[in-house]
Amino acid sequence: MEIWDNSKGLPQNAIFALEKDNFGFLWAATEEGLVRFDGKTIKVFDEDNYPEMLEQTYYIFFKTEGGIWATGDRSIVLIDKNLKTVIDCSEITDQTWIRAIAENENGGLLIGTQKGEIYSWDEGTFSLLPFWNPETSLEILNFYPTGNSILLVGTSKGIYELNLSTKQTRRVTEQGFSALKIFGNASNRYVYGPDKGIFRIEEDYHLEMIYSFEQSNGVNPSSLIVDSENTIWAGSLENGLIKMSQGKVSEVIYPELQSYTVRKIIKENDNIYLGTLGKGLAVVRPAKIKQLNTGVLEQKNIKPIYQARDSSIWIGSKSDGLYQIKHGKINSWLEEDGLLQNRVNTIGSARGKVYVGSIAGISIIDQQSGQITGYLTKDNGLRSNYVYAIFRDSKNWLWILTKKGGIHYIDESGNFRQVELPEKYSNSGFISILELKNKEILIGSISQGFFRFNGEQLVETQSLPLTPGEDLIYSMYEDPAGDLWFATHGGIVLLKQGNFKILRKHQGLKSRSVFSIIPGDSAGVWVSHNFGVQYFPHSELEKFKNTTDEDFHIANSFYNENHGMPNSEANGLIFPSALKDYTGRIWIPTVEGIGIIPDPSLKKEQDKRFLFTWDNLQIGDQKTDIQDEIVIPQGVGMFQVSFSLVDFDNPDQYSLFYRINSKSKQWQPINEQRLLNFTGLKPGKYTLEVKIHRHGNLEQVNSLPIRVEAIWFETLAFKIFILLAFGLLIYFIVKYYSHIRMKRQLESMVSQRTAELSNANAQLKKALSEIESKNKVLLDITWFQSHLVRAPLTKAMGIAQVLNQYSSFQEIGLSKEELEKELLQTLEELDQVVRETHSKSENIKNDEG
Template sequence: MAAASAALAQQYNIQSWSLEQGLPQSQITAIQQDHKGFLWLATRAGLSRFNGVEFKTYTKEDGLSSHNITTLFLDSQRRLWIGTTDAGLLLFTGAGFRQYGEAQGLTAKAVRAISEDNKGRLWLATNQGMYSLTDGNIVKYKSIPNIAYTAVSHTNAGKMLAGSEENGLYSLYLGKVTNFTTENSELTNNYITALLSDKSGNTWVGTAAGLAQMGLNSLSKVQLPAHLAHSHISSFAKDNYNNLWIGLQRNGLLKYNGKAFTHLTRRSGLRTNRITALATDTENNLWIGTNGYGLQQYKSPWFVHFFDFPGITEPRVTALAQDESGGIWLATDEGDVAKMQKQTPAWVQQPWPRGTTVYSLKPTEQGLWVCSSNGIWKIAAQDVTHFTFPDRVTSPDIYQSIATPAGELYFATAAGVATIADDTLRLLESPVNPIKANTIYLDSKGSIWVGADKGIFSIQEGELVQMFSGSQLAEVGSITEDKQGNLYFAAFNQGLFMLQGNQTKLYTLEDGLPNEAIKSIFADAADNLWVATNRDVLKIQLPSLRQEGKFTYRTYASYNGFRGLEICDNAIIQSKDGSIWFGTTKGLTQYIPHLDRQNTKPSSVMLTDVMLYSRPTNWQELGYQMDSLTSLPKNLRLPHTQNHLSFNFHAVCLSGQDQVRYKYRLAGYEDSWSPASSRSFTTYANLLPGTYTFELIAQNNDGYWTPRPLSYTFSIVPPIWRREWFIGVLLVVIAGAILSVVHLRERNLVKMNTVLEMKVDHRTRLLERKNREKEILLQEIHHRVKNNLQIVMSMLNLQARHVPDPAAKDVMQALRSRVRSMALLHERLYRHNDLEQINLEDYFLEVCESLYAAFGISMNRIMLEMDIPEIKVDVDTAITLGLIVNELVSNTLKYAFSPEDQGMLRIVLTQHDEVQYTLTVSDNGRGLPENFYQQQQQGSSFGLRLVQSLSKKLEGHINFYNNHGTKSTLYFVLPS
């Protein structure tokens, strides 16, 4: 096996910005991130602020006194300080710049570096000595020589280090000054170019000819790679992974992890090797300032790319494999095969024709098995064997191979599943013909699975058997197995098919699978399922999928480091160090898991502009005071005619600005948040008068939302006729008018009431007099009627004395009792004030007493019980009821008892509702005669006829019963 080696450059995720993207000038001298997330860049054309999308540049027209900026520094109070070569020190106030010069005590013109001690004092390294700044006053520091200084730094312990241009390094600690030079220490050069103090208390010292490290009391040399040993160091940066980044003036970039160096150059993705400034942001991206090539960003260190293969244009890595020693093998669609040796490919001389596509590789102890578009090749140490179909008609495309523990070989081919017999390929018979076997897989239990264009098959006892025929799967192109023995099948444009024990499940978009166009799948040792789709790569957490059927995943695409475009079929493997390797249409990509970090830093959101009617608005011309920090109008109160507002906003996410999503709402106008969108503006039209608060949140590139919304409150002032004070005045006026009218009305009413009272009083006296006269007249009438009835009774008495017939006497006596009952009624009327209503209880009692007296019966012998409610009736009703009671009581006293009998007479009046009543007259005497009902039908008794006639007058009827005596029940209705 012959091999030739060629260096292969590792390419990293490095993005560039230059003049074409809006950078004002291509030479970056300093980089600093502020607390809002903005990146500040010092260029030779002014100070530029970068928000991840665009640059805003401040020049002399904006108050910047010089474009020759050497350094930038953000102090503990979040103030941005600017050092220049010819204008001293500047402070950015948010709205402009404040200059510090001779008036404040700074006589030097060139400020090369700025640092802050633990007391909040600023220290300035200048071309004329060291200065300190406290409360706006600048004082020269005289404890060290008055020479040109290039760098200054402070450690957490309070030590100050000052780097000079010619005299090496000065250390000031606890009042002691120590000077380190090439003569008395391991300092590589007396020209100090950069200083960086880390959290551990060490200070990294960059010189014009190498690197040193300053400990608590000693300085030691750090040996750079041999070819970079005397490099001019321009800058330092420290990332969150505790890596030290070293910018070299002409030799690119070094990453030092404490043990080894990684060198990045133009071949690694840098646009130039001339590095002038370095900085890391809060999202752990590295920013690189260059000399003449603008700004670069290094992010997503977990992906390393190998795209530039010597002699190969547009390398398409179609096959990957790992041998028993951990070596990585790769092949391309043009037939190139290589083994990676220390990140460098060793290319194998291929025996097949140029242009043969290699689909898969299988390294074994006996040699390398190659499945290709030109059959199967076995490359051993001494010879090469080629296997094809004997008829040469069957398609020679061989995609994958497996070897059983027994040494049997099986191959997935475009014509089905094949095996080797007598050094030739032989197809297994298939239950479904024809089939295209895309992949073949040997699981941990020794079962062989085949993914084909017509579903899933298994090889059992040398025969091909179709599995899960009811699932209707098609175009199964990849198979993998997780740590627990569960199998996964990729069905292109159908989803992910899982075999868990005896249970199967097809996951689709409806189940949360983000993409059904799955080309390849691979389960790694960390229990993740890698899913390659036609657009991106997914890393799915298998525990949550197995236990809950829930997809928890992270997507990798170009925006977060995966630049390989599309992964080739079944070109994913995991090396022994845990790295995942991808063969892509652009080359080879390595994923390093322990470097993978999610950006948990929420994006810093800000409102960039408020506009009227979607046009730029000069709020100062409209009389509003501007906020120097936000550049927005303060206390915005708009008239009702200016109720069309637009809001422009932005969230700084330097890791992936194009992935930022926004949600917003206008409190007071709507309660719900808007759907997540990449749009960074919104408009609200025809707002009603009121107070509103615009609220904004943003999601960064990894899905983290800002915890608290940004808010901006403003008011739409109602028109004058709807303002509170106007309404109040109007209400006062209306109330005054109403009170005046009411007062006038009251005066008129008082006069009218006085007149009316006089008239009413006069009329009342007339009516009272007439009413009194009427009452006297009625009483006189009732008195005369009563007297007349008394005369009738007297005449009946006289006549009865001369009537010998007993029957006639009884008639005369009955007539007298009836007349007396009427006379009693009229007597009650003229004796009482109420001339219209009769109390029945009193009236019935008087009738009964009169009858008891007429028949000479004592109430001690025949007791009288009455149960009459408090009811008053008119005169006609009272006469009718009185006559009925008179007849019934008379019959009882006459016929019910013998002269010696003791008995009881009971009169009960029962009210059923407002108009219906029952009158019951009962006794406990001898009862009704035997021929009573016959007499009743014949009408021979005048008394019975009278009672029935009177009952009809009351819209009632009367019934008679024998019930241990006589019981007469009258049902009647009183008028309401």
């Protein structure tokens, strides 16, 4: 039995109604809201979480193909996986309340009230049912649809038949019969009458008494159901259940529900769901882990469990001595029977004797007679009386491990020997032992790692990569590949080809300490620890061997007190710390008894169905039922996606992983929550995938398309526009800077040209000045020519004319010879003037150079 109350998520512990919806969820109505349960998690529907609800408390459930109709004092809601519809009924509940509800044939509702009225609700409108006309005032107590347009109305004045097809009403039982509860299955209908008993309703509405008032006394009428085998079940007004079958009445007592009234019952195959007054919801189901059917070992703190060659099971306890189970009979030994101590640490056997180790030494019991025949202590050879482990190997050597470096063995001939160890191990504690496939012996220690022996020769010592406080090897296991696994105080340590890896709590272990590793079937191993037991398939162990991912999470199945263990805390620092018996069953010692795992049950569970369903999309305070694709509006930075995994048989057998991008090979583990949070997803299309492993094996991958819409400035068109605008901006910037550069080049060229022009102008001015100077020289030359050349030239011309015009020169007073001589002198003067003028011209040319 598993109890779900307000300490485990239920808002309140009084349950008024109980029903399963079309998705497989179990719904319960409490005083503080509606509750949805998937076998592992509880979800509360109340006015705080769902403001559209008009009230918190609902009393009656009516299941249909469209969901469950739940009625409150002044409202009705439709639930099916989530909240579907809310109907305000305040206009028909004045000074009365709703007692019954059913669907009419028009897709609407029929609502019966305590006043005896029946209303029809169609398309949002209430109206009194016109053909409901009982002949007397009465109270409506319940509705029972028969499936052929007939509705049976249980009232305080008999049962009425309401024909929805012909729209007629008739009373079918005597008026004095109060039909407090009509219930049934596919083949039979029953009615409970207060102070009368339980009757079968025949086809002609004849009432045949099945159980008298005396037989049904103490029944809580609201809880009455009938299962597929026509067994009637009811909650007792005092405690437990009342079972009525074939005329016999018996009680089913549950100590957990003592003094708590059962109000509602659902029986489904092997599971029973109980809604109680004050204890919440109880789920009763076949245990996955069995317990011994003997009271003597119940509640005992169990230590080692050992099976001898005659198949007898030997069980040690913390303070209650030693027990033997053989052929269904239990034998026991205590200190007063000769046992050295009532605290037992380890058990082993060899050559017809059972060796029982304690902190006071070893008690030796003759297996056949059951007599204690001797002791083995420090006085006759042990290094310490504190005995940790006793183990028989394939050579029939009996190994004995103790404190203070004690490794001993009794050989096949019965000779007792102590193994000599180096002095540094003289104070070591040896607590576990394993024989390898190659017949070597592996011994685990406290803080010294493991020791490998070939016979009595020490071959190897190897410490583990753990802190001193973690380095306790409780158990060891050699897998089919020959790799070694160590159960330690710091997790599970793997030794493969000389390299160590550690599987820790954040990678899938439920506990930091692991007490035992024991092979189950050929597919996997079991480990025990402080929180129960886990099953790891070899396929997952191989993944761990080969992965390089530090965040690797191992898929596994988990079992604890909720699955039948007497207590979730297993025991460690004992040997053997778990036992696989000759039939394949696995025995787990706990602090309150023994849990027995029938290993083949895992194979049966593989055939049982489970239901995965996407639940809600939550954005802020707004919740939306997920149908197919979900769309995240623009500008939303955070949202949540919830899902459910419906399984009431074994909800802890699953390991869940998710990823948001199918291109990624990395799956993230999902722990206890069923809610995934996403933040900062960029606009675009995604696929959310949830992967389900059962017993470590892949069962399903469920996909949900997600589309994150973009804000206008995140759209592709806007990005193209921005890209074009940016391109244009770059173009204009380049053009602008090109223009600036050209302008600067032009300015430079203008400045250079201006400088050149200025220089040319200066040179021109200089040239003009030089020209003016030369002009002045020329003027001087011209003046010189005009004055100096003219006089001799004129003189020469005059003499020439005289010589030409006169034949006689007496008149002139000069002879011809004198005139010619005068002319020659004049021409020489003229030549001298010309020479001087040429010399001045040459001086001008030299100045220019």
